[in-house]
Amino acid sequence: MSNKELEQLTIVIDFDSTFTKVEGLDELARIALEGNPKQAEIVGKIREITDKGMTGEYSFADSLRERVALLPANQLHVDQLIAFLKGKISESFKRNKAFIREHADRILIVSSGFKDFIVPVVADMGIAAENVHANTFTYDGEGNITGYDHTNLLSQDKGKVRLLQSLALEGEVFVIGDGYTDYELREAGLANKFFAFTENVSRKAVTEKADFVVPSLDEFLYINGLSRAQSYPKSRIKVLLLENVHPAAVALFTKEGFQVELLKGALDEDELIEKIKDVSIIGLRSKTNLTKKVLEHPNAARLMCVGAFCIGTNQIDLAECENRGIAVFNAPYSNTRSVVELSIGLMVMLTRNIFEKSTKMHAGVWDKSATNSFEIRGKKIGLVGYGNIGTQISVIAEALGMEVYFYDIVDKLALGNAKKCNSMKELLSTVDFVSLHVDGRKSNTNIIGKEEFSWMKDNVIFLNLSRGHVVEIPALVDAIKSGKVWGTAVDVFPYEPKTNDEEFINELRGLPNVILTPHIGGSTEEAQANIGEFVPSKLLQFMNNGSTYGSVNFPELQLPPLENAHRLLHIHHNVPGIMAQINQVFAQHRINILGQFLMTNPQIGYAITDVSAEYDKEVLKKLKQIEHTIKFRILYFFTDVL
Helix, strand or coil: CHHHHCEEEEEEECHHHEEEEHHHHHHHHHHHCCEEEEEEEHHHHHHHHHHHHHHCCCCCEEEHHHHHHHHCCCCHHHHHHHHHCCCCCCHHHCCCHHHHHHHHHHHEEEEEEEEEEEHHHCCCCCCHHHHHEEECEEECCCEEEEECCCCCCHCCCCHHHHHHHHHCCCCEEEEEEEEEEEEEEECCCCCEEEEECCCCCCCHHHCCCCEEEEEEEHHHHHHCCCCCCCCCCCCHCCEEEECCCCCCHHHHHHCCCCCCCCCCCCCCHHHHHHHCEEEEEEEECCCEEECCHHHCCHHHCCHHHHHHHHCCCCECCHHHHHHCCEEEEECCCCHHHHHHHHHHHHHHHHCCCCHHHHHHHHHCCCCCCCCCCCCCCCCCCECCCCHHHHHHHHHHHHHHCCEEEEEECCCCCCCCCEEEECCCCCCCCCCCCEEECCCCCHHHCECEEEEEEEECCCEEEEEEEECHEECCCHHHHHHHHCCEEEEEEECCCCCCCCCCCCEEEEECCCCCCCCCCCCCCCCHHHHHHHHHHHHHHHHHHHHHCCCCCCCCCCCCCCCCCCCCCCCCEEEEEEECHHHHHHHHHHHHHHCCCEEEEEEECCCEEEEEEECCCCCCCCHHHHHHCCEEEEEEEECEEECCCC
């Protein structure tokens, strides 16, 4: 919309549950009835009447009269309500305070609420009292509310319609609101468009009548080509979360205003291709494979970043993501402690033969015997992989009196008295316990097989809580049956069911002194909550700020906050001369650069430029046309503290 068109536009905005997150009259009742034993009952009744009036089920005049009659309030309560409502302005209205202030003369607040508390709230946003049309309370000499002005058009049925008829507005009129009375302005022909506002509440009877459903003021401004705080409405950005990730993740994305879909199970390639259409952010765990086939499909064209809600990323084609400018993040530390605790617990249970004794007890057999029951103190534990988990096990195992040995293909500093082995064979032939803690790279496939089991001491305790494909299962089965492995605990498998409804099939089932767990090493409430917060935080930093710190496939950049500028993000193949071309475009168009950042890896470059908000939009076209460009996006997010 051009400035000239905007000058001829009047924007009519509802107050309750639109400009603010709450219904003012409901909240006034709650404040006035504080300490009253019937508070919940009366407030509940008022809210019920409010909702029926908003959906058109109830005469508005009757609704208002009945609500005020239930309201034992005074001026002091109104003052308290004003202070409360100033903290309850809708988030998208707060974000776009600059737009509201700039165009306050074109904005009318039309509400069936009361000027007594509306005017002081909207005044902080730059809207003058004369642009507020609402009801007014009447008071007695002691400041108690006695009722309201019944002559006010807005106290009557079709009050908003009658008011706008009396105003005889010229030019186009757009109405933003959450109630049926807001739609009636469109129905009466007094508004050109009605925008059902759903950021705080969504009423089917209202949304099905609307020209547009807008989950935020950002969406309204975007649809109409008006200046706004967000470069792109988050309500248009789809997030797909798979494998029942923690509710904390859903809450974080929802709070930010994204469209969020949560699926409990994993998806195969074809299912994922279908589901990923128009998705910008995907979150998954270990069972869903994000392959080249999925990524190169046109349905994945909008994908910008991926979150692995786990430690491993072998289920994601990192190279293809990198090639397509898709940043990938994981949770390298969030569930570490949970895996460590389970590993230690399993070692104790195996050496004490707990499961066999527990099974006998459930069958009524009392077998109080020390036979085949040992302490772990004084035993030797061998850690294959000495990363985040391996090092923590090392420390705890030593504290429990064990001798610690480790082997890692990367040179690692030994913690405490741990001893480094120079080969897998040296490690396996030395220790009483073998515990695997390697990553999921393809080169680790079957690193423990028939030969490796032959190197181990007889009656070894064997644990795998790393990746299913690192152990050759038939070789492990043979080692158990032969007695080479006295006890084993396995948490990960070459093939795992996609959902809890699918049967688990594996050759290890039914073998003695074998503990099988369904990939729950990191499945504690604490770990999943940590992951559910950590991974979304990285994804949100990338989406909101452009930061890639913690990415497993992108050049890492920790960017400063974006303040009163446009941030231009340019992802390109790492070839010479790209930065020179970018800056040449800026120079040709006399762009004022406020800050610039560049980081590369062998495959891609990531260039970020902060520029003043006023610039020739031809610049954007030129930047996208630079050869070897992979992805380009604009980012801005203005905030104005109230």
